[in-house]
Amino acid sequence: MISDRYTLRRWSVRHAFALQLFYRAFERLLIRLDGLFRRAGYGRLERPAAALERAMKGVLFDCRMCGQCILSSTGMSCPMTCPKQLRNGPCGGVRPDGTCEVRPAMRCAWVAAHEGALRMKGADGLRQRQPALDHRLSGRSSWLAVARERPRA
């Protein structure tokens, strides 16, 4: 069950602050590209963008492509790697050593999230209330969603 991807996931949490800085810049870039994406057609970009996103975030975060990325609010630990897919915090079953109730060999995604959040700057994203997932967005690119939906600052 423990793969190389899992090791990288831990690296990402340790470097949560650097990734936060990168993400901020990347988000600004995406928003600027909205015009270009529109001309190319969002529909046509969806599949290649989702494939690229899956490959990159898969390596770094063990991303599950929920399509509603909240990594910046969860200490760069993907909440979808939690076997219960909890998006608002850990369950009550976390083992004393910080491993998962369901998969004892895995570190709890929320123990990692808490550690990552402590490394990040700004408001504590963990305290932000996350709505229930929209399962229609599963498998879709959250990068394109950022470009299309976030207003230009």
Added chain:
Amino acid sequence: MPEAPSFTSVDPEQRAGRFARRLASGAFVVTAELAPPDSADPAEIERRARPFAGCVDAINATDGSGANCHMSSIAVSALLVRLGLTPIMQMSCRDANRIAIQGHVVGAAALGIENILCITGDGVQAGDHPGAKPVFDLDSISLIDTVRTLRDDGRYLSGRTLSTPPRVSIGAVENPFAPPAGFRPARLMKKIAAGADFFQTQYCFDVPALRRFMTELGDLGFAGQAHILAGVGPLASARAARWMRRHVPGVHIPEAVIERLAGAADERAEGIRICVETIREIATIEGISGVHVMAYRQEERVPEIVAASSIRDMPRRAV
């Protein structure tokens, strides 16, 4: 043709149920957990609830706890209502999606159930159907928010309106003894923001840890925002305690407690004594409104535990 049964409409003016009024009174409250039967006989519920009648303020009906299959919590709760008792219906995110869950909340309120406890639920690997699909469409916090939306906004999550919203008191849980310790108090506050009215905690065998947790909550501005009932229960033996620590997710039992049990001549009696002492200590912690007694397979000892801990003589607290 037999006469058709008739139902009385719920009183739209009455917002708080019996248990909510009891919490609001400032009394030190007691709830207990009923183990649901593996039987379709309603008389089983009466038999299992009997020890609790008159000694607790409300009875938890668990929802497939430990991911094991039993009579549903909505049915157990409805049968308790028929007996004139006050159920707290547990509802977990494990087995149903948002469509089923909202239907259950509305249905439960129509059956006279006034308290719903929103929990994440144990993973399916813990129970007797490890091959089942874990649903977890909502998490405990979005579940709390869902019940609050139904009750306060009179709407489903879709926005569609209800002609009579479910008037229920919203319960939630917290495990002050599980990692990440630094996030547990914030998680409880998040649940209050989502709509939780009262909390029941995981088993507390470590009172100093609970005291620290309550202090941290106080620093986050908890005072007066919700009621907390600390989870307690008698351990049957040192062996049972070790088994629980190993197999029941989220249960923290300090080694000192297990050693005390192992050293006792009568382990079962010692377990009851530890439980009573724990309740008395917990009652002195500021911000604690009561205890939730989980006496698994020792349910008949609950009246004795309640009597010995003098909970009923506790002074009312400011609310």
